[in-house]
Amino acid sequence: MLSEDLSRIARMHGVEFGHMPTVPQTVEDVYYPQFDAAVRAEAAAMAKHYEVFYSLEKSIRELVAQTIEAAEKREDWWASTRVPSNIQADVASRIQKELDAGVTRRSLDELDYTTFGELSVIIAANWDIFGGLFNSKKAVEKVMASLNALRNPIAHCSPLAEDEELRLQLTVRDWFRLME
Structure with missing residues (x-):
């Protein structure tokens, strides 16, 4: 007491x-x-951009998986011809590298090991099933390329310039507009 x-x-x-x-x-x-207060402040400002991009990338992966699963009518579509063989090989190499490092695998889903650029290639390579979701293949490739360029400073701990913050906001809007 x-x-x-x-x-x-x-x-x-x-x-x-x-x-x-x-x-x-x-x-x-x-x-x-x-850590220096300026670095901590910069990290806090960048956190919102990371959160947006994390959410976007996860949702694009989910869209890719659901679309291909529906087309293939099976969940084990990864090894199908829907995924270019060079992407399958690169993903297998990333998984093995992770296993060799002795760290916990980030995921049991191979799609989680694809780069953002590879997601764009998978969509373009399967336009026969993605074309009904988007209004233009060329626009998808353009927006995905822009997002990929914007992803680099976010993923590699560099601040986004003010113009690039605006570009990120507009490009995310463009992504969702592609699906209207």
């Missing part, structure tokens, strides 16, 4: 009496404050 009373008083007054074992601090708590 004494310990609970001390804890309540400590919370009320914002003090620490040292009567309870301390909770070990996380790496973030210990090391993050040591």
